[in-house]
Amino acid sequence: ILRGQETPPHQRPYMVSLQVGGKHLCGGALIADQWVLSAAHCLEEVGNETLQVLVGAHSLSEAEPNKRLVGVRALFPHPNSSVENNHDDLLLVQLEERVATNPHVQALAFQRNDRDVPAGTQCEVAGWGIISNTGKLPDKLQYVELAVISRTICNTRIHYDGAITEKLMCTESKKKDSCKGDSGGPLVCNGVAEGVVATGSRVCGNWKKPGIYTRIPPYAAWITSIWDAARP
Numbered sequence: 112i113l114r115g116q117e118t119p120p121h122q123r124p125y126m127v128s129l130q131v132g133g134k135h136l137c138g139g140a141l142i143a144d145q146w147v148l149s150a151a152h153c154l155e156e157v158g159n160e161t162l163q164v165l166v167g168a169h170s171l172s173e174a175e176p177n178k179r180l181v182g183v184r185a186l187f188p189h190p191n192s193s194v195e196n197n198h199d200d201l202l203l204v205q206l207e208e209r210v211a212t213n214p215h216v217q218a219l220a221f222q223r224n225d226r227d228v229p230a231g232t233q234c235e236v237a238g239w240g241i242i243s244n245t246g247k248l249p250d251k252l253q254y255v256e257l258a259v260i261s262r263t264i265c266n267t268r269i270h271y272d273g274a275i276t277e278k279l280m281c282t283e284s285k286k287k288d289s290c291k292g293d294s295g296g297p298l299v300c301n302g303v304a305e306g307v308v309a310t311g312s313r314v315c316g317n318w319k320k321p322g323i324y325t326r327i328p329p330y331a332a333w334i335t336s337i338w339d340a341a342r343p
């Protein structure tokens with residue numbers, strides 16, 4: 112997160128850190144007691160190492176009550192996700208057990224109503240991604256408020272020149288922005304998850320390259336189908 116601030120501890124109890132070898136890799140959101148929503152691109156950096164999910168954390172390094180590393184039972188990247196583009200860049204992670212909810216560990220509701228978030232709406236994104244373009248990593252969860260920009264504006268030549276489909280949305284990126292390591296985290300508008308951080312142009316904090324987020328509503332049926340078919 113660039114130009115954000117440290118969150119008040121545990122005020123976003125749905126935030127999780129996807130980790131490999133004890134290192135933060137991507138953000139994610141707990142959307143049910145055994146399920147995390149993140150980005151399929153995050154799996155590109157995993158190889159054959161073990162992915163784990165850190166829940167209930169504020170600091171990545173300090174011991175905290177209710178903070179724990181949970182194993183993964185199964186991974187469900189969206190079948191149409193690909194390394195070449197931003198399309199369908201979603202990942203459902205089934206945890207190896209149902210996590211007990213408590214003040215530091217809570218599921219986040221996601222939007223099922225498939226209507227664009229109005230341009231100008233103030234949303235927020237949180238994460239343990241880099242906090243400067245020099246790659247400085249935070250220890251504590253950061254967040255930033257970002258305004259939604261219309262798909263029409265986001266598709267102009269100076270921005271993404273028509274690449275933003277109706278399954279994607281954009282936010283401003285002037286100085287404040289999501290960045291490397293924030294991928295997979297939720298874009299929360301009025302307390303509901305409307306999007307998931309997409310890597311996009313890999314440029315951060317440049318107003319010409321707005322932040323790109325995978326909209327969640329178009330995938331609500333896919334999420335439910337995975338839940339219904341999965342082994343408990």
Ligand SMILES: CC(C)CC(=O)Nc1cccc(-c2cccc(CN)c2)c1
Nearest residue numbers: 244289290291294309310313314315322
């Ligand atoms: C100078 C360095 C920052 C270049 C770099 O490593 N960029 C990088 C790499 C991977 C993902 C991302 C990335 C993720 C999520 C959102 C965004 C942009 N909102 C970028 C950005």
